[in-house]
Amino acid sequence: MKTLIEAVLLGAALQAVPVATAQTLEVRDGKIPAKPDPARRPLNVPNSVLPSSFAFQPLPYDEDYTRMADPTLRNNTWARLKNIPVIDDVYLTVGGELRGRIEARHNLNFGRGPEDEGLYPQYRARVWTDVHLSDSVRVFSEIQSSGTTGRLHQYGAIDDNGTDLHQAFVEFKRPLGGGSLTVRGGRQEISFGKARIFDTRNGPNTRRAYDAGRLIWAQGAWRAGAFGGAVVQEVLGSWKDRTNDGFTFFGGNVARKLDGWFAGSELEALFVHTDREAGAPTYVGKRDTLSLRLAGRKGKLDYDAEFVGQRGRSQIGQVKAWYTGLDAAYQLPGRLSPRVGVRADVGSGDSHPGNGTDGTYDYLGSRGMTLTAELGFSNLVAVGPTFGLKPSRTVTAELTFSELRRMTRADGLYSMTSALIRRADEGSSKQVGVRATGRIDHQWNRFLLSGLYFAYIDADRFLKETGDGKDLAYAALYTVVRL
Numbered sequence: 001m002k003t004l005i006e007a008v009l010l011g012a013a014l015q016a017v018p019v020a021t022a023q024t025l026e027v028r029d030g031k032i033p034a035k036p037d038p039a040r041r042p043l044n045v046p047n048s049v050l051p052s053s054f055a056f057q058p059l060p061y062d063e064d065y066t067r068m069a070d071p072t073l074r075n076n077t078w079a080r081l082k083n084i085p086v087i088d089d090v091y092l093t094v095g096g097e098l099r100g101r102i103e104a105r106h107n108l109n110f111g112r113g114p115e116d117e118g119l120y121p122q123y124r125a126r127v128w129t130d131v132h133l134s135d136s137v138r139v140f141s142e143i144q145s146s147g148t149t150g151r152l153h154q155y156g157a158i159d160d161n162g163t164d165l166h167q168a169f170v171e172f173k174r175p176l177g178g179g180s181l182t183v184r185g186g187r188q189e190i191s192f193g194k195a196r197i198f199d200t201r202n203g204p205n206t207r208r209a210y211d212a213g214r215l216i217w218a219q220g221a222w223r224a225g226a227f228g229g230a231v232v233q234e235v236l237g238s239w240k241d242r243t244n245d246g247f248t249f250f251g252g253n254v255a256r257k258l259d260g261w262f263a264g265s266e267l268e269a270l271f272v273h274t275d276r277e278a279g280a281p282t283y284v285g286k287r288d289t290l291s292l293r294l295a296g297r298k299g300k301l302d303y304d305a306e307f308v309g310q311r312g313r314s315q316i317g318q319v320k321a322w323y324t325g326l327d328a329a330y331q332l333p334g335r336l337s338p339r340v341g342v343r344a345d346v347g348s349g350d351s352h353p354g355n356g357t358d359g360t361y362d363y364l365g366s367r368g369m370t371l372t373a374e375l376g377f378s379n380l381v382a383v384g385p386t387f388g389l390k391p392s393r394t395v396t397a398e399l400t401f402s403e404l405r406r407m408t409r410a411d412g413l414y415s416m417t418s419a420l421i422r423r424a425d426e427g428s429s430k431q432v433g434v435r436a437t438g439r440i441d442h443q444w445n446r447f448l449l450s451g452l453y454f455a456y457i458d459a460d461r462f463l464k465e466t467g468d469g470k471d472l473a474y475a476a477l478y479t480v481v482r483l
């Protein structure tokens with residue numbers, strides 16, 4: 001869930017996937033991130049990777065082709081698609097992405113129950129249009145189609161969603177108090193920061209959207225916003241996705257770029273209230289989640305640290321949960337641009353069953369740690385080193401290792417699909433396993449990227465105690481075309 005780059009990043013790497021693929025993307029989805037507002041540029045993305053002119057954004061609606069109103073810039077087919085004059089100042093932007101991938105899946109639930117097994121060819125196609133009716137009003141829409149061939153047991157519409165309206169929103173933007181105010185309403189992708197609470201889910205085959213309204217204000221070093229809506233529920237088959245009225249949310253954020261020692265960094269507070277009425281029993285309930293995140297760059301060090309507290313009421317009781325995430329990497333000298341770093345994700349579990357409180361952290365719409373969904377962030381400690389290389393302008397590689405442990409023996413193991421995959425009482429050890437992930441990406445040109453990703457989890461004591469403790473193996477070979 002970010003490509004070449006991310007790779008480099010390592011930390012990110014885990015999650016990330018190349019542009020194409022993964023989650024990583026947020027950052028790099030577009031592969032070629034764009035204009036260098038340092039605060040918006042993905043962490044861990046070396047400057048050298050940034051193109052000199054246009055770059056793609058993880059969220060296509062963030063791309064701005066206004067300047068292509070200059071006909072001399074529209075000197076090729078791609079450029080002409082980005083600013084198609086309609087009448088007067090009205091213009092249309094057309095874009096899209098096609099991702100083909102072959103996945104190899106083995107023991108994605110560590111050997112328990114019906115599991116996907118074997119090779120799974122996948123495609124995902126996205127086409128979007130952005131109609132600029134004036135300087136201040138636009139209508140953005142996107143169709144997404146995703147499909148997977150093979151016997152599917154585990155992920156359903158996330159793998160094979162058919163064709164659906166993925167985004168459709170109207171946006172008004174106007175100056176306000178020296179800054180700008182954006183009002184947006186409709187179906188849309190949402191991502192904040194390191195995507196630990198809202199994410200587009202780029203790694204899996206079907207990206208995620210929300211039916212929501214947003215207010216976004218920016219002025220100088222400050223950003224702030226408010227939002228509210230519901231999650232979009234993917235439904236097998238085409239043109240069937242719908243608003244999930246059983247999973248609603250509202251909240252707001254405030255962020256400020258920092259000065260002094262922290263120049264190059266931003267501090268952000270994000271609050272979200274969620275109300276889940278159905279789904280996995282563990283996560284049904286009302287929660288207030290408050291995140292504080294500090295991210296930026298200091299010299300050769302990139303860092304992103306987030307602290308999340310969660311309160312509310314679930315079916316189990318009063319929610320008292322938390323999460324901490326850290327992703328940091330240091331750029332070393334050398335021709336291969338080596339980077340070393342650390343990534344940690346620590347999510348609370350319920351250490352006292354039956355006492356009226358619920359300590360199991362609800363990771364909400366977080367980006368997964370890998371391209372697959374075997375483990376979520378609840379009751380899990382995942383810590384380890386990250387390594388990255390950038391041997392040339394077009395190639396990036398990353399390797400990560402994580403020790404995986406239960407936070408508390410009194411709580412079980414949860415997947416990224418909100419399922420309790422092992423009960424607490426199925427074993428006594430905290431040791432879940434050791435995970436390795438790796439990726440190598442090659443950016444052929446601005447529009448084309450190919451890569452290889454793998455994840456392997458060596459199942460450890462707790463999984464073996466549960467009786468189903470086989471090692472997990474996953475690999476993906478992918479190519480992404482982005483216009």
Ligand SMILES: [Ca+2]
Nearest residue numbers: 161235237241
């Ligand atoms: Ca569908």
Ligand SMILES: [Ca+2]
Nearest residue numbers: 352353357358
């Ligand atoms: Ca409890």
